[in-house]
Amino acid sequence: MPDVQALVNEFVNLLKKRKIEGSQATAKQTAELLRSVISHQRVSHTNQATSLINAIRTVGEKIIDANPIELSVGNIVRRVLHIIREEDLSLVTDALAGFGSDDEDDVERDDHPALSAAAVAAAARSTLRPPSLQTLLEDVTDSAAVPATPSSTGDSDGKSRSVEKGTRGRKLKHDVIEAVNELIQDITSCHEQIAEQAVEHIHQNEVILTLGSSKTVFEFLCAAKEKKRSFKVFVAEGAPRYRGHLLAKELAARGLQTTVIADSASFAMISRVNMVIVGAHAVMANGGVIAPIGLHMVALAARRHAVPFVVLAGSHKLCPLYPHNPHVLLNELRSPSELVDFGEFSDLMDSATGVGSLHVVNPAFDYVPPDLVSLFITGTGGHNPSYMYRLIADYYSAADLVVKQRPTTGN
Amino acid sequence: MDSTRVSHSLGDPKIRQVGFFVPESSTTDSHKILSPSHLSVPEMQNSSVHGQVTSRSYDYSENRNLETDIEKKGEEEKEAIKSRSKPLKEKTTKAERRALQEAQRAAKAEGSKAVAGTGRAAMGKSTKQSSQKKTGPSSPVAADKNPGDRPLDKDRKKDAPHPRKQVDDETRMEKARRRAVGNPTESRTRVELFQHLPQYEHRTKLSNLESKFFHLGLVHPSVFEAGLRYSTGEISGGNARCIAMLRALQDAIRDYCTDHEKALVRDLTAKINSYVSFFAECRPLSMSMGNAIRFVKSRIVKLSLNYSEFEAKTTLCSDIDRFINEKIILADKVIVRHAFTKIKDGDVLLTYGLSCVVEMILLYAHELGKKFRVVVVDSQPRLEGQALLRRLVAKGLRCTYTHINAVSYIMHEVTRVLLGASAVLSNGTVYSRVGTSCVAMVAHELRVPVLICCEAYKFHERVLLDSICSNELGDPDAIARVPGRMDVNYLDNWASEDNLRLLNLMYDATPSDYVSVIVTDYGMLPPTSVPVIVREYREHLLM
Numbered sequence: 001m002p003d004v005q006a007l008v009n010e011f012v013n014l015l016k017k018r019k020i021e022g023s024q025a026t027a028k029q030t031a032e033l034l035r036s037v038i039s040h041q042r043v044s045h046t047n048q049a050t051s052l053i054n055a056i057r058t059v060g061e062k063i064i065d066a067n068p069i070e071l072s073v074g075n076i077v078r079r080v081l082h083i084i085r086e087e088d089l090s091l092v093t094d095a096l097a098g099f100g101s102d103d104e105d106d107v108e109r110d111d112h113p114a115l116s117a118a119a120v121a122a123a124a125r126s127t128l129r130p131p132s133l134q135t136l137l138e139d140v141t142d143s144a145a146v147p148a149t150p151s152s153t154g155d156s157d158g159k160s161r162s163v164e165k166g167t168r169g170r171k172l173k174h175d176v177i178e179a180v181n182e183l184i185q186d187i188t189s190c191h192e193q194i195a196e197q198a199v200e201h202i203h204q205n206e207v208i209l210t211l212g213s214s215k216t217v218f219e220f221l222c223a224a225k226e227k228k229r230s231f232k233v234f235v236a237e238g239a240p241r242y243r244g245h246l247l248a249k250e251l252a253a254r255g256l257q258t259t260v261i262a263d264s265a266s267f268a269m270i271s272r273v274n275m276v277i278v279g280a281h282a283v284m285a286n287g288g289v290i291a292p293i294g295l296h297m298v299a300l301a302a303r304r305h306a307v308p309f310v311v312l313a314g315s316h317k318l319c320p321l322y323p324h325n326p327h328v329l330l331n332e333l334r335s336p337s338e339l340v341d342f343g344e345f346s347d348l349m350d351s352a353t354g355v356g357s358l359h360v361v362n363p364a365f366d367y368v369p370p371d372l373v374s375l376f377i378t379g380t381g382g383h384n385p386s387y388m389y390r391l392i393a394d395y396y397s398a399a400d401l402v403v404k405q406r407p408t409t410g411n
Numbered sequence: 412m413d414s415t416r417v418s419h420s421l422g423d424p425k426i427r428q429v430g431f432f433v434p435e436s437s438t439t440d441s442h443k444i445l446s447p448s449h450l451s452v453p454e455m456q457n458s459s460v461h462g463q464v465t466s467r468s469y470d471y472s473e474n475r476n477l478e479t480d481i482e483k484k485g486e487e488e489k490e491a492i493k494s495r496s497k498p499l500k501e502k503t504t505k506a507e508r509r510a511l512q513e514a515q516r517a518a519k520a521e522g523s524k525a526v527a528g529t530g531r532a533a534m535g536k537s538t539k540q541s542s543q544k545k546t547g548p549s550s551p552v553a554a555d556k557n558p559g560d561r562p563l564d565k566d567r568k569k570d571a572p573h574p575r576k577q578v579d580d581e582t583r584m585e586k587a588r589r590r591a592v593g594n595p596t597e598s599r600t601r602v603e604l605f606q607h608l609p610q611y612e613h614r615t616k617l618s619n620l621e622s623k624f625f626h627l628g629l630v631h632p633s634v635f636e637a638g639l640r641y642s643t644g645e646i647s648g649g650n651a652r653c654i655a656m657l658r659a660l661q662d663a664i665r666d667y668c669t670d671h672e673k674a675l676v677r678d679l680t681a682k683i684n685s686y687v688s689f690f691a692e693c694r695p696l697s698m699s700m701g702n703a704i705r706f707v708k709s710r711i712v713k714l715s716l717n718y719s720e721f722e723a724k725t726t727l728c729s730d731i732d733r734f735i736n737e738k739i740i741l742a743d744k745v746i747v748r749h750a751f752t753k754i755k756d757g758d759v760l761l762t763y764g765l766s767c768v769v770e771m772i773l774l775y776a777h778e779l780g781k782k783f784r785v786v787v788v789d790s791q792p793r794l795e796g797q798a799l800l801r802r803l804v805a806k807g808l809r810c811t812y813t814h815i816n817a818v819s820y821i822m823h824e825v826t827r828v829l830l831g832a833s834a835v836l837s838n839g840t841v842y843s844r845v846g847t848s849c850v851a852m853v854a855h856e857l858r859v860p861v862l863i864c865c866e867a868y869k870f871h872e873r874v875l876l877d878s879i880c881s882n883e884l885g886d887p888d889a890i891a892r893v894p895g896r897m898d899v900n901y902l903d904n905w906a907s908e909d910n911l912r913l914l915n916l917m918y919d920a921t922p923s924d925y926v927s928v929i930v931t932d933y934g935m936l937p938p939t940s941v942p943v944i945v946r947e948y949r950e951h952l953l954m
Binding site: 232251253257259262263266267268271293338359 | 790815896
C-alpha cells in the first residue's frame, strides 16, 4: 500500500504543477494509477466491490482535487467505478444464474428476475458498443439497478454465503483489472477510432479550418489524406500557445496544403471554409464543449456562415457533469508572461505605483455552448450535441457522478 | 463645386462616381489614377525621361530593364492590335464586342500595370503610349470602343477605383509570373486564395525603391520619404498615413513649377498621379487615402484659370491644410465629444488594437473624471494594443489586457465596445484591422453595444461582402515569429516547406449587423445611414 500512496502523491503533484499536458495523457496516467491502486488493494472476503469502490473514491477525490479543471481525471475515476460496479453485478448474476435453477424458491426475492435481467444485459454490453435502441431500454433498468447493487450484493451474499466466495473475490479483482486494461487500451487507440471516420466527413477539395493543435485532429486529417483525399487546411495559430504552428508544420510535412493564419483572421477566412474541425478539452453532458481558448469565437463565426463545426473527442473526454458558468468555474488563468513581456510591463502590473493599473487576463479555456456545435465525432461515431447526455450515461453510473464520499453514502 | 457636379451628371447620368474619380475627368483620366504614366504622361516629362535614360545608357542594369520593358510592351501591343483587328473585319456580335473590350481593357491595364509595377524606371518608354493617346480619338482603338462605350465605361468605373490592385486577370497573372522569375521565392509563398492581391515583398521592394530614387529623381524627396516610411511600417494607422501623404503632396506642390508649354492643371495632376502610384507601390493605399487623393485632385481641377502659378500653389496648400484640419483633426474632436456622451461611470469599455480616435475618447473621458475601466484586446502579429496599453496606463487608466482569443471570456464583463475603422463602406460594412469583426461578433452575441468611431472622410462608396475580395497582405514572416516568445520557433524555416503557407491579412470586413452605431463627425448613425452620408455629403466631403 505505501508504494501506491507514493504513486498517488506523485501524480497529485504532477497534476497540481500542471506538468501533465493534454487530456489523453492525463486520462491514461489516471487509469494506470487506478489500476495499480486496484491491484494493491487488499480485498476483504465479504464486500470486495464496496471496498474497491471506496478505495478508488478516496484516491479519486484526491486526484480530482489536484486539478479540478482537468476533467478527464474525474471521468476516468468515474469510469473505473462504473467498471467495478458492472463487473460485480455480472458476477452476482453469474452466481445467481449458476444456482438459480435449483434454489429458486430458496431465494425468494421479488426483484431477482429484474435484477438478473439487467445484470446480464449489462455484462453483455461492452463499453464501446454502438448505441442502439436496446441499450437505451437496458439502461433504464440498469441505472435503476445500479444504485441498489452494493446493498443487494450484500443481501445475496448474506443469503447464499457458502457458495464460491473465495473464487469470486479474486475473480472480481481480476475482471476489474482486465476491464481497466481495456479502458487504457481504449484511451490509447481513441485517435485511430476517430480517424477511421475521417473519410466519411472530408470530401475532395474541402477547405478545413482548425485552431491550435490537437493530436486527434492531426490524426483525423492525416487519415483523410491517406485515403487520397486532397484538401486544404487553414490553421489558426492558437495564441497564446501557438501550437497551431506545430500542427501546421506537421501537416505540411505529411503533404497537406496548409496555411497558417492569425487567430484574428478566423472570421475573415471562415467564409471560404467548408468545415471547422477542432479538438476539445472536455465535452460536457449537455453537449457543451470546454475547448482551447478562441474556439467560441470560431464557433460563432462558423454559425454566422453556416459552416459545420465538428468537434472530435475521445471517449475519455466525455464528462458526465453539467456545466454551470463554465467560463469562470471550468477555466484556468495562465501566466501573463505568455501575453506581455515581463520586463516591459511588470512595473505597471503593480497598482501601488500610483499610475493606472494593469491586469492581464490569459484564460486557458473557452466554453462552446451546444447550439454552436454541429457534430461530435467520438470513437463510436458521430453524434448530435443533444445526444451527448445519452452517450455519456453509457459510460458512467449515476451513483458516481459525485465522487466525494459523503453525499453518495447517503444515496 | 455644384456646377461641376451637374455637368458631370449631365454627361453621364447613370454612372455614379466611385472611388478615386476626379469628377470632371474622362474615363481615361480616371484610369490614370492607378496608372499615372499610362496614357496621360505628358510628353515633356516623357521626353526628358527618355533623354535621361538614353544619356545614361551606360547604366547597364537599368538599360536592360528598360529594354525588356519595351519588348514586353511591344508584344502586348501586338497582341492587343491583333485582337482588335480581327473583330473589325467581321461583323461583330455583341458578345464578341464585349470580349474585345475585355481584351483591350486587359491589355491596357496590363500596360499600365507594367508601368506601375516597374515604377518610374519604366516611364521613359511610354512615349509611344502618350502618342497613342494624342491620336486617341481618331485611332482604331477609340473608334471601335465607341459602339460599346457605355458598358466599357461602367466596367472601368467599377474596377479603376479599387485602391487594391486586383492581379488575377490573365494578363496580369502573366505579368506576375514574369515578375516572379525575378524573385522565385514569391510564388512559392503566396496563398492561392489571395493571388488576386498584390503580394507582400519587403526586401526586394525597398532596394528597388531606393535604386529608383537615385537613378531618376522623379519622385519628390518628401514623397519618397513618406513612401519609405509606409513600406517599413513606421507610419501606420489610417489618419497618420493620410496626413503623411497629404503633407508630402503639399511639399511636392510647393516645389512644383509648371513647364512653359504645359497647363498647370494637367501637369500637376499627372505629377500627383505618379506620386500616388509611388505611394501605392510602397504600400497599397487605404480607402481613406483614396478619398484624400480624390479631394486633392478635385481641388486642382477646380483651380481658377486666372490664378498665377504661385496663387494656385498656395490655394492648393491651404486647401490641403484645411482638409487635414477639418476632416481629420477637428472631426476627431467632434467624434470624441459624441462618443463621450455614451460613456457612463462604471462602464467597462473594450477596444481592439490601436485606434487613435478611440484612444482620444478614452483619454478625454478619463480627463473629465469618468470612472471606467478599459479592456484592451490585442492580437498577433501586430500587437498594436500594447502601445495603446502603455499610454493608457501611463495616463492613469485602469486597464485589462488580453488577446483576441480570450475575447469571449472577457466580453461578459464589458458594457461597451469601442472600435476604430479604416473605412466604412456604403453597405454598412466596416473595413478595419483584422480581428475587429471577431470582436464585434462576440460583442453582438453577448448583447454588448458596438460603437465604431470613424471620421466621415473614411466613408467610401464601395461595397464589400467579405474580406477576401479586397484586402492587404502583410509580411508572412510576422506570423512565424512571436516577439518575446523564444519557445515558439516551429515555423522558423517555413519557406522551405513546400506545402506550408503563411497568411498575414491586414484587414477584415465587419458585417453591418454587428455594428450598433457609427460615431462620425456628422453625429451618431446606424450603419444603414452610411450611404446617405456618402451621398448627401459628397460635395461637402470633397470641399
